[in-house]
Amino acid sequence: MENFIDIEKKWQKFWEENPNLYHAIDNDKSKTKKYVLVEFPYPSGSGLHIGHTFSFTGADVYARLKRMQGFNVMFPMGWDAFGLPTENYAIKTKQKPQKVTKDNTDMFRRQMKALAFSFDWAREVNTTDPKYYKWTQWIFIQLYNKGLAYKQEMPINWCPSCKIGLANEEVVNGHCERCGSEVERRTISQWVVKITEYADKLIEGLKDTDFIEKVKQAQINWIGKSDGAKIRFKLSPNSASILSSSRPQTSSSDDSGRKIDASSDHELEVFTTRPDTLFGATFMVIAPEHELVSRLMDNEEIKKYVVNARSKSDMERTELAKDKTGVFSGLYAINPVNGKEIPIWISDFVLASYGTGAIMSVPAHDERDYDFAKKFGLEIVPVIEPEGGWDFEKAPYTDVDNGKIINSEPINGLTPAAAFEKMLTWIKEKGIGEKTSSYHLRDWIFSRQHYWGEPIPMIYCEEHGWQPVPENQLPIVLPEVEQYEPTDNGESPLSTISNWVDTVCPVCGKKARRETDTMPNWAGSDWYFLRYIDPDNDTEIASQEKMKYWMPVDVYVGGDEHNTLHLLYSRFIYKFLYDLGVMPKENPEPYYKRLSHGVILGPDNQRMSKSRGNVIVPEDVSTKYGVDVVRMYLMFMGPFDSTMAWNENTLMGVKRFLDRLQNYFDKQSKQINNENASNAKVDVIINKLIKKVTEDTDNFKYNTAIAKMMEALNELNALGETYIGGKYLKDIVKMLAPFAPYSTEEEWSKIKNDKDEISVHIAKWPVADETYLVEDKMRVAIAINGKVRDEIEIESENQNNQSEIISAAKETEKIKSWLSGKSIVKEIYVPGKMVNLVVRD
RNA sequence: GCCGCUGUGGUGAAAUUGGUAUACACGCAAGACUUAAAAUCUUGUGCUCUCAAAAAGCGUGUGGGUUCGACCCCCGCCAGCGGCACCA
Numbered sequence: 001m002e003n004f005i006d007i008e009k010k011w012q013k014f015w016e017e018n019p020n021l022y023h024a025i026d027n028d029k030s031k032t033k034k035y036v037l038v039e040f041p042y043p044s045g046s047g048l049h050i051g052h053t054f055s056f057t058g059a060d061v062y063a064r065l066k067r068m069q070g071f072n073v074m075f076p077m078g079w080d081a082f083g084l085p086t087e088n089y090a091i092k093t094k095q096k097p098q099k100v101t102k103d104n105t106d107m108f109r110r111q112m113k114a115l116a117f118s119f120d121w122a123r124e125v126n127t128t129d130p131k132y133y134k135w136t137q138w139i140f141i142q143l144y145n146k147g148l149a150y151k152q153e154m155p156i157n158w159c160p161s162c163k164i165g166l167a168n169e170e171v172v173n174g175h176c177e178r179c180g181s182e183v184e185r186r187t188i189s190q191w192v193v194k195i196t197e198y199a200d201k202l203i204e205g206l207k208d209t210d211f212i213e214k215v216k217q218a219q220i221n222w223i224g225k226s227d228g229a230k231i232r233f234k235l236s237p238n239s240a241s242i243l244s245s246s247r248p249q250t251s252s253s254d255d256s257g258r259k260i261d262a263s264s265d266h267e268l269e270v271f272t273t274r275p276d277t278l279f280g281a282t283f284m285v286i287a288p289e290h291e292l293v294s295r296l297m298d299n300e301e302i303k304k305y306v307v308n309a310r311s312k313s314d315m316e317r318t319e320l321a322k323d324k325t326g327v328f329s330g331l332y333a334i335n336p337v338n339g340k341e342i343p344i345w346i347s348d349f350v351l352a353s354y355g356t357g358a359i360m361s362v363p364a365h366d367e368r369d370y371d372f373a374k375k376f377g378l379e380i381v382p383v384i385e386p387e388g389g390w391d392f393e394k395a396p397y398t399d400v401d402n403g404k405i406i407n408s409e410p411i412n413g414l415t416p417a418a419a420f421e422k423m424l425t426w427i428k429e430k431g432i433g434e435k436t437s438s439y440h441l442r443d444w445i446f447s448r449q450h451y452w453g454e455p456i457p458m459i460y461c462e463e464h465g466w467q468p469v470p471e472n473q474l475p476i477v478l479p480e481v482e483q484y485e486p487t488d489n490g491e492s493p494l495s496t497i498s499n500w501v502d503t504v505c506p507v508c509g510k511k512a513r514r515e516t517d518t519m520p521n522w523a524g525s526d527w528y529f530l531r532y533i534d535p536d537n538d539t540e541i542a543s544q545e546k547m548k549y550w551m552p553v554d555v556y557v558g559g560d561e562h563n564t565l566h567l568l569y570s571r572f573i574y575k576f577l578y579d580l581g582v583m584p585k586e587n588p589e590p591y592y593k594r595l596s597h598g599v600i601l602g603p604d605n606q607r608m609s610k611s612r613g614n615v616i617v618p619e620d621v622s623t624k625y626g627v628d629v630v631r632m633y634l635m636f637m638g639p640f641d642s643t644m645a646w647n648e649n650t651l652m653g654v655k656r657f658l659d660r661l662q663n664y665f666d667k668q669s670k671q672i673n674n675e676n677a678s679n680a681k682v683d684v685i686i687n688k689l690i691k692k693v694t695e696d697t698d699n700f701k702y703n704t705a706i707a708k709m710m711e712a713l714n715e716l717n718a719l720g721e722t723y724i725g726g727k728y729l730k731d732i733v734k735m736l737a738p739f740a741p742y743s744t745e746e747e748w749s750k751i752k753n754d755k756d757e758i759s760v761h762i763a764k765w766p767v768a769d770e771t772y773l774v775e776d777k778m779r780v781a782i783a784i785n786g787k788v789r790d791e792i793e794i795e796s797e798n799q800n801n802q803s804e805i806i807s808a809a810k811e812t813e814k815i816k817s818w819l820s821g822k823s824i825v826k827e828i829y830v831p832g833k834m835v836n837l838v839v840r841d
Numbered sequence: 842g843c844c845g846c847u848g849u850g851g852u853g854a855a856a857u858u859g860g861u862a863u864a865c866a867c868g869c870a871a872g873a874c875u876u877a878a879a880a881u882c883u884u885g886u887g888c889u890c891u892c893a894a895a896a897a898g899c900g901u902g903u904g905g906g907u908u909c910g911a912c913c914c915c916c917g918c919c920a921g922c923g924g925c926a927c928c929a
Contacts (some may be wrong), residue, residue, distance in 0.1 A: 030903080226929085324927085351929090360929080366929070399843065439928090440925090440928055497894095561924095637866095651867095654866080656881095657866085703865085704864085707866075710866075786909065787908075826907055
């Protein structure tokens with residue numbers, strides 16, 4: 001007999017020579033389409049890891065099932081290949097990133113083919129291919145044209161040792177991921193994408209999807225919508241005159257037209273979720289970055305505080321969260337509802353990036369305001385009191401569901417909820433504010449000062465400002481050069497390539513400069529699922545007709561770590577393109593179902609990592625035991641979405657099962673020509689198996705599907721020398737095929753006849769014959785007071801004959817002894833399941 | 842602190858969603874084959890009581906509740922995991 005290595009070689013070659021087995025056919029109306037997507041990998045130098053193997057196998061099993069069930073399945077694969085690790089590796093080994101990427105994707109592709117994933121390789125995409133990123137750049141231009149991309153001074157994470165700007169994801173606990181030195185803040189002019197414009201649409205759109213609750217919640221939390229009001233506080237006359245005498249020297253913003261701060265010299269605008277507590281506002285606090293503060297820098301104390309606060313990293317600010325700091329601004333505002341003059345403080349616990357960068361402080365009813373008031377001896381005025389009173393000396397009262405409004409002349413006695421509504425109308429009538437919402441979601445910083453990314457297709461002209469590259473000049477190809485190390489000044493390495501940077505203005509034709517920043521990693525992975533639909537299209541992102549056929553993605557398999565950022569960015573870009581009219585109007589959402597796969601831990605129950613030395617390399621295990629064993633084990637070890645530890649003993653159990661099955665097939669093959677040699681027991685075993693395996697596989701419950709196959713084999717073996725016939729033998733091979741593609745293909749080649757498909761992987765999935773699912777006899781449990789004491793066997797056709805079954809139940813020896821001396825007060829019969837007799841002494 | 846999830850044998854886990862708890866697999870024990878070991882096969886395996894068996898009792902983190910009947914539904918608590926976190 002051939003060993004598994006020969007078998008794998010043989011069939012890999014066969015599949016390579018027959019790629020049409022897994023081809024998805026565009027616009028095939030004769031079949032129902034099924035778009036099965038799994039997150040494409042970043043092709044790192046260390047090859048496919050066990051997590052990839054796990055999630056890809058899970059998606060592959062599903063794709064194979066659907067294909068065999070007669071769907072027109074698209075199951076594509078590609079490479080999310082821009083990114084820092086490649087750039088760093090290239091710098092270290094003095095190779096071109098293009099070359100490193102090529103080597104890595106070649107390795108990944110080879111490993112994937114060895115693992116028998118049924119990808120449609122004709123649709124392979126690569127985010128670093130100019131033909132691909134032409135469209136990534138095109139999307140950016142559309143964003144710019146619609147006013148959703150703007151340039152702004154933004155603080156970034158700066159590594160002083162690498163001399164490079166770091167993305168948030170490259171900062172680990174306040175330190176540079178690469179060199180470990182502490183990250184500083186620096187302000188750099190950056191491209192920003194207005195995802196916040198779509199915040200509401202991204203929340204509402206979730207109802208058009210079938211994501212699991214956990215994912216929907218993650219998205220909603222990340223967007224973090226709060227309903228409340230904007231309220232304008234007039235400054236006291238004195239304060240207003242102080243300010244008007246010190247206008248800011250220059251406006252810090254350049255051309256974005258965005259104003260963070262809507263306040264004028266006479267007003268200070270705040271956002272609050274608690275307008276019901278407005279009468280309790282006894283002071284105000286503004287962020288050190290607030291526009292007003294820049295006009296108060298003559299005061300040494302304020303200047304010192306502000307300079308210090310601005311130099312703090314986000315880390316430091318939040319770490320010191322408990323201990324409030326602050327300084328009095330010298331200014332006063334008027335509480336619009338009671339005319340009270342209240343002080344304005346400056347403190348870094350107020351975030352410039354949320355709301356208006358200024359708050360009204362109600363210390364009696366907010367933890368942070370309370371801490372601040374206690375520390376600086378500010379007034380605390382309660383405006384809500386619960387029944388039974390509250391000791392405001394000890395703590396603030398923050399419960400919104402209970403209590404009555406006090407100390408608030410026109411609204412006294414209302415509940416906080418009623419007061420909330422009342423105040424919204426009131427501030428509107430008085431013209432001092434209006435209802436609004438605020439979001440945790442921030443606009444998306446889109447610039448990276450790295451080489452290995454998509455060039456941002458923008459040109460700067462002295463006269464005409466920022467202009468998009470004309471679309472017919474796309475793609476702007478990343479120049480291949482010798483120098484792509486980071487520069488000293490924090491600019492992208494592209495800035496040193498003068499013959500690339502120097503260009504002409506698309507408006508006036510005069511000298512102009514290209515943008516030298518590149519896009520973040522997310523840019524290419526936002527929309528890749530669209531490109532699979534039409535990977536070679538040169539004139540459109542994808543053809544309308546094809547998108548109409550394939551969209552939406554039916555099932556999207558990915559990791560929990562992408563449930564917020566990637567999924568949100570991706571939905572945003574899709575919705576933007578949808579509003580642009582580029583997407584089919586039937587599909588406002590890109591993904592119908594989202595499935596998150598679990599995590600495979602090392603044998604020590606710890607996350608796999610090189611430093612722990614607990615890494616399992618798929619290629620090592622598959623050369624030792626065979627690909628089928630590895631695939632099947634991964635699917636058997638537990639539910640597809642849970643965290644599980646690698647255990648080689650359990651893997652051996654799967655291997656034994658496959659070996660036993662092989663023996664069974666070898667014995668059975670003697671009678672292969674006898675299509676229907678079978679008996680009643682076999683009919684039941686196989687048809688039940690088909691039903692269960694089909695259901696479970698369809699629902700990604702692979703572990704129980706495999707358990708059923710094991711159970712069935714045990715049952716068949718227990719029948720001894722019974723031949724089950726060719727049809728059932730083929731059914732078993734088919735059901736196993738998605739999990740164990742090699743050995744089933746081998747077995748299929750032995751047992752198939754001329755009428756059968758050339759490959760088991762395009763054979764027709766079996767359908768259970770319902771007539772065999774009903775057994776003639778059933779076992780009915782008999783319980784006394786809910787505890788099972790005995791059981792009887794009944795004819796299935798009699799299962800609804802309640803009185804007969806109950807009297808039979810009372811007649812068994814065991815039950816009689818349980819009943820003696822007791823009286824039956826109630827009899828319950830669950831058809832075909834059980835009898836419960838409720839008795840009393 | 843907030844949001845989400847999970848607690849079932851020695852282990853990974855099942856349970857038709859309110860109807861016989863522990864399927865399947867691992868591990869362990871005993872046996873068969875073998876000079877021996879590995880591999881393979883057979884049998885047993887929740888706990889207590891028992892030389893053993895029968896019978897009984899106890900058993901799904903924990904305390905209550907609803908129900909003829911609860912791993913499943915409701916209320917409270919404990920433990921663990923993941924995400925967010927000075928978001929006004």
